[in-house]
Amino acid sequence: MKKIEGGICAVEGVKAAGACEDNYGVAVIHYPDSSAAAVFTKNKVQAAPIIITRESVKDGKLSVIVANSGNANCFTGKEGIEHAKLMASQVAEGVDVPLDHVAVASTGIIGRQLPLPIISKLITDALRRLENSSGASRNAAEAIMTTDTYPKEFAVETTLKNGKTICIGGITKGSGMIAPNMGTMLSFITTDIEASPAELEEALKKSVEKTFNMVVVDGDESTNDIVILMSRPGKGNIDGNFQEALDYLCSQLARMMAHDGEGATKYMEVEVKGAQALDDARMAAKSIVKSPLVKTALFGADPNWGRIVAAVGYSGARMDENTISVRLEEGDRIVDIVDKGKIMGFEGTEELELAESIMEREEIKIIVDLALGNYEATAYGCDLSYDYVRINSEYST
Amino acid sequence: MKKIEGGICAVEGVKAAGACEDNYGVAVIHYPDSSAAAVFTKNKVQAAPIIITRESVKDGKLSVIVANSGNANCFTGKEGIEHAKLMASQVAEGVDVPLDHVAVASTGIIGRQLPLPIISKLITDALRRLENSSGASRNAAEAIMTTDTYPKEFAVETTLKNGKTICIGGITKGSGMIAPNMGTMLSFITTDIEASPAELEEALKKSVEKTFNMVVVDGDESTNDIVILMSRPGKGNIDGNFQEALDYLCSQLARMMAHDGEGATKYMEVEVKGAQALDDARMAAKSIVKSPLVKTALFGADPNWGRIVAAVGYSGARMDENTISVRLEEGDRIVDIVDKGKIMGFEGTEELELAESIMEREEIKIIVDLALGNYEATAYGCDLSYDYVRINSEYST
Incomplete structure (x- = not known):
């Protein structure tokens, strides 16, 4: 296992982009027809994007993630659900995938309606810039920052027991309201291993328990937390080496979150x-x-x-x-x-x-x-x- | 039910005193041959005075409480137990009561041995000043302060359903490490109702649950918390009116603790x-x-x-x-x-x-x-x- 460059774009076939304006940002991650698994917040109040994404990830298939910072679209009622759906459909059209292949995530202030014109404009900007490059991964990591002071990404490469070499890349954002059970964190992880949604879910849950769930900044638990893992479709490749690499990647992202906790000096x-x-x-x-x-x-x-x-x-x-x-x-x-x-x-x-x-x-x-x-x-x-x-x-x- | 003056000394037969020097303070509360009940911290690490007092209050009889601030006498091993016993025996001799009629309480820094010469001198000072007066209750409340910014005391008078008028007085200290299950708080309550230890315990637990256990300053739970309730010996007088008055007294003391939480401006x-x-x-x-x-x-x-x-x-x-x-x-x-x-x-x-x-x-x-x-x-x-x-x-x- 070794550290490599490129964040989520270390994985072939993944395109990313980020666009920011004032306090708002939008990241898009495009990985067509991937297997997917997600872990969500346990807060009983759940943001609109969580409700939407829970549904779209149910069948284990995703092609694109759209995430915005600046507004959590939480406690925003039916209008909030409408807004999250509009974000999803704009992206689905933009990259030409079915609507239920889109995951939506939001982070920022709770209880105010999403400023759709700004977010929509940023989505347009991001869609135009989608590419597979280190810079694109970095831009996506920057776009989801709220009070984070630096973008967070990591990537590793490992060799499976079957001899294949695979890589895993991730971006994440902290940095307040981080608690056991993942206070406001968004984390998006890509890998080129071929795996089924069930296999991914098992591996992701194991890693999250040991890493993201062990980060505490202030003990508050957010309404918007989500970790998504996307891979190539397939089956039967996940082994101890993959799990070890995923654990390592998640622990590195978790460390960065703790390092960059709100106001942290140590x-x-x-x-x-x-x-x-x-x-x-x-x-x-x-x-x-x-x-x-x-x-x-x-x-x-x-x-x-x-x-x-x-x-x-x-x-x-x-x-x-x-x-x-x-x-x-x-x-x-x-x-x-x-x-x-x-x-x-x-x-x-x-x-x-x-x-x-x-x-x-x-x-x-x-x-x-x-x-x-x-x-x-x-x-x-x-x-x-x-x-x-x-x-x-x-x-x- | 009405508010009255005098704190713990509103109760006839209760003598109190406080003495302070530098960062240390000692309070003594003398209420000979009283019925007593206590509620203790749930922290698995328990300070030496908690261990001693748990034992002495077991039979429901107390005559005197000695409490010091400045050092918690916690995580201090056998030497700490020895120190707590020495505090108890000095006070037992001073007011001429059996050793198992003494409760000991401490608050302050954890893990340093008690500076016995200073504490012993302050005990001598306090014993010399014991008296039943508003000033004495106030002095005792002052002596147990750590980062508290003002002494906390309250007293109420109520009429029982049997027509008797009784009073209840209390002093307390906060103010950091206050949490559900009573983070570093000491609270001593006296009343002239005639009651058995079992009756007192039932009433005290009911009140503590609704009041002290609902105060949160920072969520940390202390190793030294204790609430002691002392009454005249007897039986069969506690009724709804008494419970209501005790609840009210405890809620007033709880409010003061929250008001005076460490660094609190609101x-x-x-x-x-x-x-x-x-x-x-x-x-x-x-x-x-x-x-x-x-x-x-x-x-x-x-x-x-x-x-x-x-x-x-x-x-x-x-x-x-x-x-x-x-x-x-x-x-x-x-x-x-x-x-x-x-x-x-x-x-x-x-x-x-x-x-x-x-x-x-x-x-x-x-x-x-x-x-x-x-x-x-x-x-x-x-x-x-x-x-x-x-x-x-x-x-x-």
């Missing part, structure tokens, strides 16, 4: 191991990356392992304060601040000094060993900064 | 009605007050009902976006920004203008009607401000 990766069950590991890891007290401690470069241990304590995970260990890592520097329930990072110790200097860095890994079993999980998060507050208190004005 | 009360079950109402109300996006919108005076509806959507509560209504209230000004799924607060409308002016105020009530049933619940919260981030990124330095 990135944290939390690995919980030694758990009695996978659920315990996941609950504990998510609880730490979600804790406002851990997040503000990270912002303040305070190695406050007490808040880390407390977050494990209320996570619901089985834990024992006499066996828990907490390690901080940055590059090749490592410090055990809690060792089997014993605090090592007291004032005046070398451990605390090292812990403080690690916490000053921009990328920190927190490793918690519960020492109760053999399960582990990793969660991705960021600090809680003044800028998070500024961005979100000003968002809709 | 207070919100969220009432969810029309729910299919009590749990639905509670989940929805808590989800709204906990949402970082609702909290930052409140800080920014943005009537972002979209975030409110989204928070209900992911709360787990049963809801229907076509029946939900959202109302904002401030004093006698009311605006329905969502009416049975229809958005009223669009740009340029009177509704939005009024909603914006309501959101500018310091106390806002959000009323969500799910229109699916007859259950309701209220949650108490505050905004998420720059100061929350500042306070918590600087806390342990």
Whole structure:
């Protein structure tokens, strides 16, 4: 498996484009007659595009995705559904595919009607520019950004056990309202493996659980989340190597989302191991990356392992304060601040000094060993900064 | 039922005192041979004083409470247990009661050993000043403050159905790490009703569920939470009037905690009605007050009902976006920004203008009607401000 360039356009036959104006953007991804699977938000309020796309992806066939930023087309009633359908039909006509081959996605402010004239104009622009190139993938990634500060894309190549070489490319956007169960994130992944919709769905669900669902920015869950995976039609090729590559691609996109969390100045990766069950590991890891007290401690470069241990304590995970260990890592520097329930990072110790200097860095890994079993999980998060507050208190004005 | 003065000392026979030095404080509450019940944190990591107090309150008898601020005596191992016991024995000797009549509580930083010389000196000071007076209750409330900006106390008087007049007084401290299931809060309540420990426990649990457990500041759950209720020994007097008065007292203390949440500039009360079950109402109300996006919108005076509806959507509560209504209230000004799924607060409308002016105020009530049933619940919260981030990124330095 190796990293390659080109994002979604690393895959032959995929054309992409992006167009932006003011606060709005439109991305189009054209991959004719592909097999497709999607994972949707679990929020009970579902945006109009989610309702439309759930229907069109049902038969596992897609040819094109249209996604807009700037307006979520959510809580917009029948008019919103109408707007999402109009987006779909404009694109279906533009690339000459059946209407039920179109997926629609939206991100942005909730509860305002979509400004159709602008979106429609941007769709026209994007359709005109569709092409298979690195630049096109980048443009599409840029077009779906909201408060993201940089476009997010990744691509990998791997060799299947049957000897075939395949590639997978993805673009994604964060960056607020990111939570377990995917707060406002759109992610579109293409691959040239030949697979059936059912095979894709199984693989995608496995990856999403381990990656996108382990990203927490603020704990809010969006109404608009969607991850779509498109491949060539076919069957019987997905194997462990493909799954590993897809996991890796999704984890890279998830990391970028956490890195670029709203207002984030620091990135944290939390690995919980030694758990009695996978659920315990996941609950504990998510609880730490979600804790406002851990997040503000990270912002303040305070190695406050007490808040880390407390977050494990209320996570619901089985834990024992006499066996828990907490390690901080940055590059090749490592410090055990809690060792089997014993605090090592007291004032005046070398451990605390090292812990403080690690916490000053921009990328920190927190490793918690519960020492109760053999399960582990990793969660991705960021600090809680003044800028998070500024961005979100000003968002809709 | 009426509000009275005096806090915990409104109750005859209760003596209180508080002593402070630097970042530390000690409160002592002396109510000899009282019936007692307590509710504790659900965090799996439990502070040393919680372990001690759980044991001493088991038989339902207490005579004195000693509580310190500045250090949580949590995650402090055997030494921590020793320290909590030393606090208890100093107080037991001081007021001449059996050791198992002493409750100990602590709040402050986690994972550092208690500075026993300072705490011991403050206990001596407090014991010397014990008295039944409004000033003494106030001093005790002050001594348990951490990042609280003002002491919190309340007292009510009510007449039981048997004609007796009783009173209830309480002090409490917030103000960070406040969450469902009581993030770092200490609350001590006294009453002159004659009751058994079992009766007190039943009444206290009912009140806590409706009040303290519905306060959210940041969603973190503390390792040190405790609520203690002490009464005269006896039996058979608790009735609906007492419960109503206790509910009211606890709701007033809960309101104060939310008002004084760390860094809070605004207070919100969220009432969810029309729910299919009590749990639905509670989940929805808590989800709204906990949402970082609702909290930052409140800080920014943005009537972002979209975030409110989204928070209900992911709360787990049963809801229907076509029946939900959202109302904002401030004093006698009311605006329905969502009416049975229809958005009223669009740009340029009177509704939005009024909603914006309501959101500018310091106390806002959000009323969500799910229109699916007859259950309701209220949650108490505050905004998420720059100061929350500042306070918590600087806390342990």
